[in-house]
Amino acid sequence: MATEVEGYKLGELVIEGKTKQVFDISSFPGHVLVQSKDRITAGDGAKAHELEGKAAISNQTNGKVFEILNSVGLRTAYVKSAGDTAFIAKKCAMIPIEWVTRRLATGSFLKRRPGVPEGYRFNPPIQETFFKDDENHDPQWSEEQIVSAKFKLNGVTIGQDEVDIMRKTTVLVFEVLERAWATRDCALIDMKIEFGVDNKGEILVADVIDSDSWRLWPSGDKRLMKDKQVYRNLTTVTKEDLDTVKRNFKWVAEQLEYLSPPSESLAVILMGSPSDEEHCKKIAKYLKDLGVRSQLRVTSAHKGTEETLRIVAHYEGTGEKVVFIAVAGRSNGLGPVLSGNTSFPVINCPPVQPTNITQDIWSSLNVPSGLGCTTVVYPEAAALAAAQIHALHDHIIWSRLRVKQLNNFISLKPLETGITMEDIMCYYKHLKVK
Template sequence: MWTPETYSFKCIIDHQVIFCYFLYLHQIEFGVDVTKKELVLADVIDNDSWRLWPSGDKSQQKDKQTYRDLKEITPEAMQMVKRNFEWVADRVELLLTSVSQGRVVVLMGSISDLVHCEKIKKSCANYGIPCELRVTSAHKGPDETLRIKSEYEGDGIPTVFVAVAGRSNGLGPVLSGNTAYPVINCPPLTADWGAQDIWSSLRMPSGLGCSTVLSPEAAAQFAAQIFGLNNHLIWSKLRSCTLNTWISLKQADVKLRECSM
């Protein structure tokens, strides 16, 4: 089954984020199991199936070729092979972590918006992004809103603010006008005034750069795309989601054609 974890390895190779010293890349072959409707990898990716030449220097190779090239099997030679594979194992661990961390902070104008905000948090979790929920009103307590905002500035952690406020949205513009971090408006829609309330999120004063995304899941995806510029794990999960969407569309197209015949 295709998962973000299996896809992340190829993404890292493609972007040369960590293994930028690969001179030879093992090819990945895959296909679609039409019975189970799954994407299946048809190859093995491990320390035995690649060539590692740090800085492109073949004399520094760390892969199994060092063992193949041994003229004599001695304890010293085996220690060298062991050190090489320990070096490789340390680098492989980097595939599971990211130097660039980030977080999404969702500020809601009222606790009544909690269900809407929980959807954003759940979607952030799918991308591996920590998400915090806070309650504050830019209209009723602007000083407290700016104080909460300041909690997430200055600690070096990249942050995206999501403002959830219906009716007259002052939360997003106030945040955007007082921080250099990205701000996403994600107003909850209501049956009575939803269409009219959206304009308070769309019509921003000059000098403000906050965007507006109506779907809570799409707001989380937008934040993930921002973090994905510098975080290879999030980037990989975004790519796998794109691939899964493409597969779903392809399956729907095939099914429709079969029904039409």
Template sequence: MSHEATTTDSQPDWVMGLQGADVLYGDAAPPEFTSAPWTVHFSLPSDLSELDGVADPLLFVHAGSAHVRAIESKMDELVTMARAQGRSWTEIGRALGVTKQTAWARLSRIVAEGKTKVIEDAGNGEVVVRSKDDITAGDGAKHDVLQGKAAASTRTTANVFRLLERHGIPTHFVEGVDDVAFRARQVKMIPLELVARRYASGSFRDRFPELTDGARLDELAFEVFEKDDAHHDPLLEFDFDDGVLRRYVPNAKAAAAIGAEAKPGDLIGEEVLGESRYSDVTPDLLAKLRVLTVSSFEAIESAWKQQGGTYIDFKIECGFDCETGELLVADVIDSDSGRLRFGDVDMSKQSYRDGAATLPEVKKKFEEVAALTDRFE
């Protein structure tokens, strides 16, 4: 761990304030590492004109490129470490001597970013799923930043995925990274929200108003919704016999957006399945998605029942492992993923959607749920 080109005196104060700067740029003794040192050595005359007639410059372009790739790979790892420790792109850009936008464009490994999480490429067929403190409702129409929400969400998700793995349910979860992030297999997500319901609530009651709120259903309901915020995630019906995909009004909010005469459960429209965005969804795939959804819900439901909780419903997403092609339960499963009650007390994000709880109260619920999932067996 050394740097011969510069000295302590030539470094800005913020650099010298970083841990290890006294070793890299000063005279402090280096620590004892157990792994072998990683070094790059490449010598050229400072005046490149001296290479004329001695060596073809392409020789050094070729030789140097391998070192550049090696350095870039280490830079990627270092930036990933910095991000995992919570360092901002502004800080990373300052370390590089560029703007945060340039740093992000050059070194960001972001695969996707949503309202509440960021997914970064971690290499080796894996990603890092990093939660945000953002909390939203109404397809993003309602939005707040809830300090500590990311940590609670990640803690809950990690515990739930570990529970599912113990039940033999394949998931993308690999291991935790820190309080707000976990490693997972990189998957090609299927743009469907898969819902299981044990009790009548939410959009289900919008479509079946004759049911009492909280009425236990005769059998576990399985429903499939399109991931489409702009149209409030329509309910889907796959008619494989006729080769037709049908979309239905999912809830009262979507009905109001369509028009005064629209009602939850009304047919929005239909199209040829083979010409839709779901042309690759087959009866076999849908059956497998149903099994994953139902088995996941039942495992989580049982875990909550052991603690006196009632799991009302939940939604999950699935995808195919980008390397192996295996179908996996993916995304996150936290307090935002389903309705959970202890007696008459709602412990999910529903109280935020309804405005029935203050932000501190919502935060407390997220944290209490996360702590309870530590007890999952």
């Protein structure tokens, strides 16, 4: 093993598993280098084979998965790739629990739940936990057992609050990736993840997520599976079999490159007067945090009706997915005029003033029959409403909304994890549109 990778000087071997090694990084305290192996195993290591090229494929797959999770705001240990077969991560004390989420009943679940037919769909997906113990084949544990174990890692005792957050995060990770894979007509059937506690006491999604971690069925057809189950099912293993497994893993890594396409979602903020610009900029900021592009335009439905309709026609012809946000006070004709002349969604967000708040809101609410524009008062509400509309077709925006909900849940928990409201607000601030 090299003593230096991508300019990082390696320290002691922290741990070695069946398919990876973890090294301290002397030149990057608080971080580790995770080195993948050209090795595939199953049955707690009872079946194992060398598979040339697997390390690079696994590293590529893992990197792309964590890039997706990081881009939507989930807290993970992954930092960046370090060459073809390794990556840099925050050093964590690993919680010895595998968290499994299932959308369809298959595999070992059927053995534990006789009578449930294969393919039974769980809505919402169900979550299970297993204690990592190869000698006893990773026995299933209840939440009560996890809490009772009182695992203490980097100063954090794993109690009910921590379990609640890991459970919600586990399901969210699954749903984020499920929606991403659906864009390639692939069904994510089930998957497992692990968590660690870093030296700041934060619980992070950690370890590796690759084709060893999930069941993936193109077109929802089990016969087309592209995951490690193909290897598990082999009674004898030939070179041709291993080549097939490798091709499947490579196909998965290649497909992941298409799961974060450029966003087609756009919110056009139309203001009736340049004096409303500050109000509109607040809306735009909230939209950016949620991954929605925005454009600001000035137009008056009363004073420049023809220009307003020309702007609407322009956006209808671009082929982009557009939500209009109308910002107009006093007599709000802008929202109703937009709604009456486009099939795109229209949201009113009047820049209300204390002196005429009742009139401003009423003029936005009391629209003629046959119009469907909705009205909100606060800039954040306008951005959220637009994002929720776009989330119907944009899985990245949907994911950011769900992460926001998760962080709201975390903010109400009296955790030992070191997560504060200030951390969460900074987290929102630094979300970037990829």
